Amino acid sequence: MIYDSIEELIGNTPLVRIHPDVHGLGNVNLYAKLEFYNPFGSVKDRIAKGMLTPLLPDLIKNKKTVVEASSGNTAKALAILCGIHGLPFKTVTNRIKMPEVRMILQTLGADIEELPGLSDCPDPMDPNDFTTVAANLAKAEPDKYHYTDQYFNELNRKSHRQTGAEIHADLNKVDYFFGFLGTCGTTMGAGQYLKDTCDTKVIGVVADAGHHIPGGRNVNELWEVGFFRKDFYEELITGTSQQAIEGMLTLNRRSGILCGPTTGLIYYAAVNKLKDLSHKLPPGETINAVFIACDRVEPYMSYIKKFRPELYSQATTTRKTVHSQTPEEVATAPRIDAQSLSALIASKDALVIDIRGHFAFSIGHIPSSLNILDETFTQIVEEGKTLPQDKKIVVVCRIGDISAKYASYLAGNGYDVFSLDGGITAWKESGFPLQKT
Numbered sequence: 001m002i003y004d005s006i007e008e009l010i011g012n013t014p015l016v017r018i019h020p021d022v023h024g025l026g027n028v029n030l031y032a033k034l035e036f037y038n039p040f041g042s043v044k045d046r047i048a049k050g051m052l053t054p055l056l057p058d059l060i061k062n063k064k065t066v067v068e069a070s071s072g073n074t075a076k077a078l079a080i081l082c083g084i085h086g087l088p089f090k091t092v093t094n095r096i097k098m099p100e101v102r103m104i105l106q107t108l109g110a111d112i113e114e115l116p117g118l119s120d121c122p123d124p125m126d127p128n129d130f131t132t133v134a135a136n137l138a139k140a141e142p143d144k145y146h147y148t149d150q151y152f153n154e155l156n157r158k159s160h161r162q163t164g165a166e167i168h169a170d171l172n173k174v175d176y177f178f179g180f181l182g183t184c185g186t187t188m189g190a191g192q193y194l195k196d197t198c199d200t201k202v203i204g205v206v207a208d209a210g211h212h213i214p215g216g217r218n219v220n221e222l223w224e225v226g227f228f229r230k231d232f233y234e235e236l237i238t239g240t241s242q243q244a245i246e247g248m249l250t251l252n253r254r255s256g257i258l259c260g261p262t263t264g265l266i267y268y269a270a271v272n273k274l275k276d277l278s279h280k281l282p283p284g285e286t287i288n289a290v291f292i293a294c295d296r297v298e299p300y301m302s303y304i305k306k307f308r309p310e311l312y313s314q315a316t317t318t319r320k321t322v323h324s325q326t327p328e329e330v331a332t333a334p335r336i337d338a339q340s341l342s343a344l345i346a347s348k349d350a351l352v353i354d355i356r357g358h359f360a361f362s363i364g365h366i367p368s369s370l371n372i373l374d375e376t377f378t379q380i381v382e383e384g385k386t387l388p389q390d391k392k393i394v395v396v397c398r399i400g401d402i403s404a405k406y407a408s409y410l411a412g413n414g415y416d417v418f419s420l421d422g423g424i425t426a427w428k429e430s431g432f433p434l435q436k437t
Contacts, residue, residue, distance in 0.1 A: 015034070015166075016031060044073035048081055066145075069151070079109065090113065099302055157185045180265065180266050203273060214260065239269050320412070322382060323378070333404040335418055339430065360398070366432075366435070
């Protein structure tokens with residue numbers, strides 16, 4: 001089949017039945033709406049097209065820059081669509097937590113402005129909030145910028161009515177619809193259509209307080225989202241990062257659905273909810289339920305590794321790696337205390353490498369230290385003799401556990417190396433200065 005434009009492939013995604021042997025519920029027909037079959041890989045392709053298409057003539061004529069407050073899939077889809085139509089794109093965000101996502105946006109040519117905010121949810125009352133910064137940019141220069149505003153733009157919700165229409169056309173009877181709550185546009189748009197046509201009960205899924213699931217909210221943040229209405233949902237179900245990965249692995253390995261952790265939590269929550277419901281069904285009666293498979297697994301490798309490191313600990317080569325070392329080998333790693341490190345730095349004979357995340361590093365780090373993320377540093381040191389041989393190398397992490405693995409590995413490869421005993425915590429407790437970026 002031939003298409004004139006990649007944009008024509010947005011929507012009309014497949015609905016796939018999850019085999020009962022996988023979910024274990026004999027009287028439940030459970031289906032996944034594969035939104036990652038959209039051409040740019042996620043459910044957000046629909047809203048990017050919906051928000052942008054009506055405005056394209058004006059945007060192109062006046063050569064405006066499209067601005068969005070997004071940390072991932074919406075930004076990716078808008079960056080691609082803007083590129084197709086020759087428009088510049090800028091995303092304002094404070095929460096790109098996966099390096100893969102940042103690299104994808106950079107590959108697509110997006111202008112990324114990352115703010116230092118702590119909240120994962122928009123707060124219009126905070127003048128430094130990422131949504132406010134994006135909105136103010138467009139207000140200050142309306143002839144230059146257009147803000148698509150996914151959190152409050154009604155075209156977000158309306159774009160997803162088509163999702164509901166597609167599900168209804170395929171199934172006709174839909175008893176339960178499960179969706180993860182990010183902007184809440186998917187559940188409000190598709191869910192409202194299904195409510196109107198077949199009296200579907202809509203279940204919202206969110207992260208537990210203190211947990212982060214890519215692309216979504218935790219239970220304490222929903223009140224700040226523009227489309228959220230608690231009374232719209234039959235029930236809100238919360239879950240953890242570990243449950244998200246557990247559900248994802250089941251779909252990846254048992255159903256061949258290469259979805260990410262967001263979908264994993266929706267599936268996990270749906271199965272547990274439906275298990276309770278199925279026990280109460282009269283003999284011969286069945287439930288039809290649909291959940292949204294939001295996006296693919298590939299951009300979330302670093303997230304999965306963070307919560308399930310054992311998945312990647314199995315050796316795939318006879319060559320020793322940083323993380324294939326035994327606990328006994330790591331226990332013998334050369335260590336240095338904060339006092340001795342301070343003296344070593346004063347002698348200008350040390351290369352201090354801090355492997356913590358960028359945000360933690362920016363809050364406070366040892367003066368003159370270099371920030372290389374854990375996963376990036378692994379690649380560097382396993383490439384071979386890539387570090388300077390004429391300095392003592394000191395690896396720093398939060399409490400000295402991960403850095404010890406690097407010290408052990410590098411010492412075995414002939415480097416003069418140490419792990420900071422107790423990590424940056426011990427350095428701070430010893431009263432030595434921390435530098436902010």
